[in-house]
Amino acid sequence: MKRFAALIKTLDSTNKTTLKVNALADYFEQANDRDKVWTIAILSHRRPPRPVNTTLLREWASELANIPLWLFEESYHIVGDLAETIALVLPTSQQSTEKSLTQFLEEMISLKEKSDEDKKNYLYENWKVLNYYERFVFTKLITGGFRIGVSQKLMTKALSKATTIDEDILAYKLMGNWDPNKITFQELVLEENESDFLSKPYPFYLAYAIEGAVNDLGNVSEWSAEHKWDGIRSQVILRNNELFVWSRGEELVTDKYPEFQAFVGTIPNGTVIDGEILPYPNGEIGTFNDLQTRIGRKTVSKALLRKVPVILKAYDLLEWAGKDIRQQSFMERRKLLEDLFRTTFEIPSEDEKNLKGKIPLFLSQRLQFNSWSEVAKERERAREMRSEGLMLKRKDSPYLVGRKKGDWWKWKVDPLSIDAVLTYAMRGHGRRSNLFTDYTFALWQENEQGEKELVTFAKAYSGLTDAEFKKVDAWIKKNTLERFGPVRSVTPHHVFEIAFEGIAFSKRHKSGVATRFPRIVRWRQDKTIHEANNLEDLKAMIPK
Incomplete structure (x- = not known):
């Protein structure tokens, strides 16, 4: 686990492709074969099923950190990532463990069938013997939400560098429904088969x-x-x-x-x-x-x-x-x-x-x-x-x-656009984790009583300048109506022009309409909410 956590730390700390490839290639040259297979599985989204729900994780982490749950939740909303929040709030460990990545993952798989008490004890036992970054990686694996800035192509490039096997052949080898619990590194990567060449695609x-x-x-x-x-x-x-x-x-x-x-x-x-x-x-x-x-x-x-x-x-x-x-x-x-x-x-x-x-x-x-x-x-x-x-x-x-x-x-073609009202907001991620930058927008619709009401139709989180985001964030914090976890409903007041690439009817959305790639074009401070568009205006844009 120490080597894998060090790898993830390196990958997470750089945007340079060359450094990521070199770090991965070094890892694949040094790690044991079982850990290599599991690393490939994790980075290609073949993670084991989540053994513990996030509600219990939050409760148990706040208990171990000896802080009230509300304080943990507030910290979580600011940090924006559950595993990182847990790694930060838990007390620093003076202990360590030599268990391998494979051992941890096999334990997590067996954990799913155990009682909540056993799960809690397992988490406490391991949180206490891991350092900050190991704890972060361990919790990421537990949540099943392990996403790091490594594409399949980047991983196969590194694996190719470590094994000298052609990247396209590796890309094919790593596809399909292979099980990291049942396949060896030799079978998955090193063995040559005629079928590896049979399916080889060309770069697009x-x-x-x-x-x-x-x-x-x-x-x-x-x-x-x-x-x-x-x-x-x-x-x-x-x-x-x-x-x-x-x-x-x-x-x-x-x-x-x-x-x-x-x-x-x-x-x-x-x-x-x-x-x-x-x-x-x-x-x-x-x-x-x-x-x-x-x-x-x-x-x-x-x-x-x-x-x-x-x-x-x-x-x-x-x-x-x-x-x-x-x-x-x-x-x-x-x-x-x-x-x-x-x-x-x-x-x-x-x-x-x-x-x-x-x-x-x-x-x-x-x-x-x-x-x-x-x-x-x-x-x-x-x-x-x-x-x-x-x-x-x-x-x-x-x-x-x-x-x-x-x-x-x-x-x-030029994007379609419509004027909509800001109704909900949620904190952003990364450098915007302390600002409300993820917005939900609504349009007017006449209800059965003949009254106009706002119906949500799209979410967007890009298109404003940093200064505009800060200004809207300050307004949101002063005009919150209700809180639903990380989401706040706000007083309908601001109008924004929303652009999107495509539009279609949809039964999955409350508005009955789905827009593709919605984003904010501009903040319409010149308009009142009563000048925003109706839902029927949006539906009229759907190709016949």
Whole structure:
């Protein structure tokens, strides 16, 4: 545990990728194999289930610290992190323990079935023999909320440095439903299997947002345009009669989209398609809100498959006949993709109605324009098309790695916005943990009695300057109506303009509407709350 806690302290104290990679690589070279497996599991979000609820943790920590619970709660709201609060308030320990990370985790797993008294004794026993940072890490593991600034990609980079195994192969090895309790480091990482190479994806090429005027890109004839679809960027791989679906976050998600198994036997082996996974309810492109009902599900029920089927909207070809074709020009790759559709489905390459019920694969239509003004007009149709805007790709561009300026640009539609009333506030995190910066906003709606009332519809915590946040925070502290744990309801008084990227009906929200990426645009000190928008104004923005 000492080595693991020291690793987390190092990772948590720097934003420099090189330092994080070096710290992880050193750890993987020195730790025992069982601890390595558990470290990989923790950093890839395979934590054991939480054995103790947070209510009991707070009560027991305040008892051991010999402080009243209300003081602990106030401290927690200021610090903003439960494990850090516990590590801070408990008395300094003069004892120590040599137990390994694996021992601690195996004990935590067995703890779940024990009585509350046994759990309390276990926590007291271990809190007393751990130093501040070990106690912080230990409590993080107990709460099941272990999040540190390490991406899967960064971890595989470090593991690659320590083992000399290719990063992409490691990324595949670490996916799936492996159990850290049952698999060895040798089986998980070191053993070579042909299947490790079979599923290997390519690094994604990412676009930059248009920064100036679109006509600064030069001659419009040198560019190809298509709609920027609002789904999950993915690579679909067909090799050796097997299917692999990778998300842009380098997560293997094949089992999440069983519809795509229909590609096997239809699309030739040695094919890698770059595209967007989109919801397709009722035979048309749905909203990202529809897709969210599929994201994160461990299993996808037949009912959900019927309600929210998905398609792949294909826009590039990275591998053809087993050959890497990324260095060919976009137009050459695009022609091969269109030929794939033409020969596989015996349909015109640009036909959107191409499947005739066969498989959930569509071709993203390539658009040609004679002027940038025509491109701008097409961009204005984006919401009607259920897209986020346009993608502009230089016709002679290869498929590069990562985010590069010059050849691929995204030109998103301007965000929607509405004026709303501040109704609730919560403390922020990090450097803003002592300020109320996380806000809930509401719009007017007429109730059954014909009276207007405020209905919450969105939360936002970015968009104001530090000075504005401090000013609003001071007002909130003087105008609190009620407290609900860390949340305060406030007197309806201030109006803010809220911008968002997308909007859809939602049964999960009290307002009946879900907005995507809401953020504060400006503080409307020129408006009274009675000048804020109605909920019907918001619903009118939903695409028909």
